[in-house]
Amino acid sequence: MSSRPKPTTEVLFSSVVANMDEWAQRTHIPLTTADALGATYARAHRWLQNLKLQLIREYHWTEAPSQDQRMLFSLETSSIWRSSVDLPAGPKLKLQLPVHASSFFSPERRIQWQMVFHSDIFENVRKICPPVNDILNLIQCLLTGVVTVVFDEHMDQGIYRTTRGLPPVAWVNAHEAQLVEIFGPSHFRALRKACSDAATAFKLEVIPYN
16 A cells, blocks of 8 residues: 655645635635725835845845836745755746735736745745745735645545645734734734634645545
8 A cells, every 4th residue: 555645735826816705704804805905015015125125135135137117026046955066956036026916816917926926935945034934924914815825634534635824823923013004903903813713724624535
């Protein structure tokens, strides 16, 4: 009998609004209008720009050449994996975020955002680079359901899929001041409550084997 595949963890990007609606119902934080989401995202620009500067100054990321005025920033870094002669084992990794939240939902840009969030930046680099993890957590707060962390474990009954839609409550508490500035006190309290409840912040599915 063959052994089961090892558990996997991956970050998934989805611009399907139904996902956001499902998470809104799960978290009891109502899904607002596109304009309201855009305004909230705009208030997060300063924090995102600070994280960009942190990546440049402390982690030696560089500005990536870009003529696209729709980008809030575009950064790149070498692969964390090394070849046998200690050279980067792979192409440079590119991290981009848009000026407007609506860009995440543009059909013609879906593949672009999948390439960003499905890349090794969010697969592995975030585990050793706190600013990247902060970006992931902040996006989860701003656009819950758009970027999730999925853990798959193969069990007898099928694949147990645990999806994390919100950041750990410890992260939320550690960044209370910035989050209150972006969301306001009432929304922040609802966010912290949702993050502190595993049944709300996580979704468990059992996917039967065919």
